[in-house]
Amino acid sequence: MKPIADLLAEHPFFEGVGAEELTALAGIGTDVRFAPGEVIFREGDAADRFFVLRSGRVGLEIHAVGRPPHLLTTLSSGDVLGASWLFPPHQWQFEAIALDETSAVALDAAELRRHLDADPALGYLLVQRFAGLLVKRLQAARFRLLDVYGDV
């Protein structure tokens, strides 16, 4: 099995992060795997991990009374999973479920926040990268609202 630092170095989210920082982050990381159908986290639970997806496919769902689960989006290799770990109250807003055999590196959220606080340069880089992803997803959500395939 590859060292966690190598797994992080291969992931686009950590592109450009130095070896020393990656080694430090690897110390709070765990190589995790999920079977198809396995729940990774549930809405309302403590957002205590940040997932760096290596392979597979994860669905983000929202559940509402009287309605079937609504699959909002899928994430896969090269994506990161979870935003709620970064912002108070650190609770998951959605349910994440593995749709395929999925592998990831799970970083301990409290430790990760401590690392980012202690190393502002790394913190700025990763939060800037994270913000870019969130903006991309927000734009995609707006794009989807247009329902462009509806009447063409």
Added chain:
Amino acid sequence: MSEPRPTSTASAMPVADPMVPTPYEVVGRRQEGVDTVTLTLAPTGSALPTARPGQFFMLWAPGVGEVPISLGGTGSDGTIEETIRVVGAVSRALVGTAVGGTIGVRGPFGTAWDLEAASGRHVLFVAGGVGLVPLRPSIAEAVARADEFLGIGVVVGARTPADLLFGDLLADWGRSGVQVVTTVDRGDRAWHGHIGVVTEVLDLVDLDPAATTALVCGPEVMMRFTAQALEGLGVELSDVQLSLERNMKCAVGHCGHCQLGGGFVCLDGPVVSADRAAPLLRVRER
């Protein structure tokens, strides 16, 4: 759109009066999805010139009207395939034409996909909804000539899994080494592709952006976002081809219905490069 593209097809214009429909018989009819049908059309007399992928024909349902439909495929026996989604009275009449019935055809018109521009490079096809129809013959050609490209990617977006066209073909292309990524706006756990818009899955295709030519077809908003996303990945806009859609009526640049900026989509398009089309796609219409 003042400069004609190199792929402009003046030489491919029909010899016959371009305003007079040529009768074609419906010799095949295949349901492709909930509201989409592929018709195979055979000339009852002399055939129209062979169309190139990306070009369109004007299809006339006698007594109802005429609409532009992109080439869906060409048979070696002179037949043409047209995949039509029902969106109005004319398309409904066309797909309702039974085998043995007659449809009027004019064309081919407009510019074609420039697949040669992708030779020696990665070629990426991005389709949204029925936008896969005009790309289908070019994808098939690229697959047949796969060794001429660094790699082939096909990204397809649709509203729901039931709206995805040509599922068997997508599977065939995937088996032949094409990187196929499918995504839908709405799906459930039974769906094996992705959920989201095409811009979210473009980076799943392994390619070198600087050596990529992209052919994009779908609703104009989708093409606009896709061109932006491709540019964000490092693909030059001049290497991105789009297929514009406007209200084409005469198809020969006389009526002006399809005017966009300083040009006509029926003559200067529908296939144009994104660096020329991008400003036009942001034109506000009242």
